[in-house]
Amino acid sequence: MTPEQITLVKESWEKVKPISEQAAELFYGRLFELNPDLQSLFSGDMEEQGKKLMTTITLAVTSLDRLDTILPALQSLGKKHSAEYEVPDSSYATVGEALIWTLDKGLGEAFTDDVKEAWLLTYATLSEAMLSGTESAA
Template identity: 60%
Template sequence: MTKDDKQLVRDSWAKVMPISDTAAELFYNRLFELDPSLRPLFTSDMTEQGRKLMGMITVAVNGLDRLDEIIAAVRALGKRHSGYSVTDDHYDTVATALLWTLERGLGDAFTDATRNAWIKTYTLLSTTMKEAAAQPAAA
């Protein structure tokens, strides 16, 4: 990721934060529309789940210049998700729902460059999570 990519992600996320509850609701509605089989994986209150999602994305966005500091947390998140029966295909569906949500939330501010920066960010994070999930548990 370039410095410009990171700035595009930070700037666009700053515009989403004031509408984070709505963005989370849009995201999960779109996610379950794309793949209804994912709904049973979420057993908690969806408002709270949405806030957790927004918080996690905020941590990742704020850590883009310090990836070495957040990588352990991203790996741990990947391990946790493997316990929820999350598959590699689910990560692709999440990417589609996330990009759709960002496009809806940002409107014209969601430029091609911003989309590409988010794709790079999500790919980096999801690849790290998938790699961690694939590792056998420590004995």
């Protein structure tokens, strides 16, 4: 990722944070619309789950310029999702699609092609790190 792409992601995420509760609702609604089978992986309070999601994304976004510091945590998170929650590796593409859709809805006109490209690269980088953790769990 270029410094400019990191800046685009960070600046756009700052615009999402004030609407994080609605963004989480949009995200999970879209995720379950894309793949209803994933809903069975969530048995707890979805409002609390949404807060965890937003906190995790915030941590990842604020760490983009020092990815090496969070890669072990991402790999561990991927391992946990695979081993404990039985999240299929194939769901990562669906999650990415739901995230990009949510950002588009939440940011509106501010979700430019450059911002979208930066987020696609960000998600690919983060999800690849998580998936590398699932490989070590196998």
